[in-house]
Amino acid sequence: MEHKQDDALGYLLVQVCKAHRNRVQARLSEIGLYAGQEMILMRLCQEQGVTQSQLVDDLCVEPPTVTKMLQRMESVGLVERRQDSEDARVSRVYLTPHGEAVEVELRSIWQELEMQTTAGLSDMEQALLRRLLVQLYSNLTD
Amino acid sequence: MEHKQDDALGYLLVQVCKAHRNRVQARLSEIGLYAGQEMILMRLCQEQGVTQSQLVDDLCVEPPTVTKMLQRMESVGLVERRQDSEDARVSRVYLTPHGEAVEVELRSIWQELEMQTTAGLSDMEQALLRRLLVQLYSNLTD
DNA sequence: CCTGATCACTTAGTTGGCTAAATAATAACG
DNA sequence: CGTTATTATTTAGCCAACTAAGTGATCAGG
Secondary structure: OOOOOOOOHHHHHHHHHHHHHHHHHHHHHHHOOOOOHHHHHHHHHHOOOEEHHHHHHHHOOOHHHHHHHHHHHHHOOOEEEEEOOOOOOOEEEEEOHHHHHHHHHHHHHHHHHHHHHOOOOOHHHHHHHHHHHHHHHHHHHO | OOOOOOOOHHHHHHHHHHHHHHHHHHHHHHHOOOOOHHHHHHHHHHOOOEEHHHHHHHHOOOHHHHHHHHHHHHHOOOEEEEEOOOOOOOEEEEEOHHHHHHHHHHHHHHHHHHHHHOOOOOHHHHHHHHHHHHHHHHHHHO
């Protein structure tokens, strides 16, 4: 990647993200997932029966995005949606046995990606990078 | 944003990028652009008559992505494509007067976004962040 | 009660991004 | 010179993400 003095940080951020997403996509295709779906699986692994609204908040995406992703993931048997018994508006999401199996594979892939991403960075540098990224996130969401 | 001890850097990176993209998208819509198109306009401002292959390399995306983006941008009169006179395979891309006008507005918006993104970071921290992101990019593309 | 506001989600339609495969033109090689 | 390989771009089809608008269920006020 070329770097001019006036290269914006925003520009660099976009490029790093594209590269990261491409790597993630390549590895996820091995287990039949698409980029983005891993977030839902990991979230469901933490806690079953999450509502779609909670997924919207956690993934920082809009409701239609979650709706369509879940429809596709349900059609391939990764997750299951059941209506809440108390409030007919909310639908809760659960991992199927197949979804759980895929999540196990996902876990090791994600760990490998993490190691690849942070290669050559000391623990201190990683902590520093994390702190700076948190600052950026705060700047961009407040 | 919540932070558990074991939060992966990759996860944080994805969240920061989503937030950044959302901010960019919101501002670009003011001037009738979609997220991603700003990269093409800025590149064309540097140099007119760039080939699509060069855009593919510079933007780190695949050829079909550039093709479709240019088709849309051409249909709204932002850019113009002309066949190269020596090699009939290559098409060169130029800014239209309208595209140039939009680029001027884009420039100030982009600058504002940059300031917003890096708010609260010292020059040293910005340089450090840049260095760390370059390292990540290198890790993810080699 | 019942009517309007709010909330959870879905549908329709757009774009950016991808892969796989097709087209067309140039380059390379026997 | 003709045949093959390579290169530049496009087409078709998929998914993630968005906005705008719609449907249903719940909640709140009169």
